[in-house]
Amino acid sequence: MSNGSDKLQEWIASRSKNDWRALFVCILISASIWVLRSLTEDATDTFTVPVVFIDTPAGFDLVSSPETTIDLEVTSTGFGLLGQRYFKREKPLEISLSDLPEIDGQQAIATNGLYNRARKLTGADRDVLSIAPDSLFVTMSKRARKEVPIVYVNTENLGTGEFVYRTSDNANGKVFVSGAKQYLDTLAAVYTSPFEITETATYQVSLTPLSGLTFEGNGQIEVKVVVDKMAEASFTVPIAIPRTLQSSSITLVPNEVIVSVSGAQSKLDELKPDFFTVTFDAEDLESLISAGINKVPLRIERQPEDISSVLMSPGRIEFFMQR
Numbered sequence: 298m299s300n301g302s303d304k305l306q307e308w309i310a311s312r313s314k315n316d317w318r319a320l321f322v323c324i325l326i327s328a329s330i331w332v333l334r335s336l337t338e339d340a341t342d343t344f345t346v347p348v349v350f351i352d353t354p355a356g357f358d359l360v361s362s363p364e365t366t367i368d369l370e371v372t373s374t375g376f377g378l379l380g381q382r383y384f385k386r387e388k389p390l391e392i393s394l395s396d397l398p399e400i401d402g403q404q405a406i407a408t409n410g411l412y413n414r415a416r417k418l419t420g421a422d423r424d425v426l427s428i429a430p431d432s433l434f435v436t437m438s439k440r441a442r443k444e445v446p447i448v449y450v451n452t453e454n455l456g457t458g459e460f461v462y463r464t465s466d467n468a469n470g471k472v473f474v475s476g477a478k479q480y481l482d483t484l485a486a487v488y489t490s491p492f493e494i495t496e497t498a499t500y501q502v503s504l505t506p507l508s509g510l511t512f513e514g515n516g517q518i519e520v521k522v523v524v525d526k527m528a529e530a531s532f533t534v535p536i537a538i539p540r541t542l543q544s545s546s547i548t549l550v551p552n553e554v555i556v557s558v559s560g561a562q563s564k565l566d567e568l569k570p571d572f573f574t575v576t577f578d579a580e581d582l583e584s585l586i587s588a589g590i591n592k593v594p595l596r597i598e599r600q601p602e603d604i605s606s607v608l609m610s611p612g613r614i615e616f617f618m619q620r
Contacts, residue, residue: 448489545618550615
């Protein structure tokens with residue numbers, strides 16, 4: 298009796314396993330048929346496509362184009378949409394600016410004129426239902442040329458007592474810049490890339506790039522730097538009598554002064570006493586005589602350039618007029 302029960306239970310168990318397998322296969326086939334049928338029917342999806350602007354009118358620059366993508370609502374079969382989204386890399390949609398009015402400022406490009414190009418981009422089996430946004434905005438500016446000064450951006454690593462005496466460059470301190478007039482109107486100067494001065498030498502220096510603008514030349518300049526030491530020197534300079542008093546008998550005590558200067562050693566080595574003119578004002582003399590004063594203040598009328606400081610001793614001298 299027990300053998301009969303065992304065989305019955307085994308038969309029921311084997312039939313149950315076969316029925317579950319058959320049910321799973323049926324469900325799998327049904328789902329596959331549903332998916333295939335769905336993919337063969339038309340559907341819609343939205344794709345984001347990059348935008349590239351080309352053919353800027355001659356004499357103009359594209360200053361800005363905030364929108365860099367557009368959204369295409371596309372209809373196709375499910376298979377087509379799946380291929381578009383997962384297997385086809387979107388090419389940029391090229392938009393020509395050659396037909397825009399040649400004017401400065403912002404202009405709008407209506408996207409309803411882009412349907413044909415969008416259809417070619419997405420493929421023959423796909424139709425474009427809509428394009429967003431409705432308009433793309435670009436800003437163009439006339440191309441211009443402007444000469445602007447160069448500002449050096451440098452640090453100094455010099456020896457004790459040394460200083461940068463003179464700098465010059467092969468661009469004469471200026472450079473021509475070309476680009477959108479809108480940018481050039483606000484451009485006051487061009488800056489170099491940072492460089493370090495350590496000695497007298499010619500330094501190859503790059504100009505800092507400017508967005509939307511170009512330098513004439515290669516954007517490089519040669520900066521000639523002369524490093525010198527600070528020094529001091531003194532000269533005995535005779536006092537020049539004003540022309541209106543040269544026919545008068547006047548005695549100056551003393552008739553010369555010591556002029557002390559400081560500056561670059563190379564500059565001081567070139568100086569001579571006759572590079573300076575020390576004199577006084579004839580008008581002051583008359584008023585001083587009336588007041589019973591016989592000392593007149595001196596002034597330096599002429600001196601060389603590139604000198605840091607000039608001192609004169611004495612600053613006042615005695616004078617005697619012979620009537």
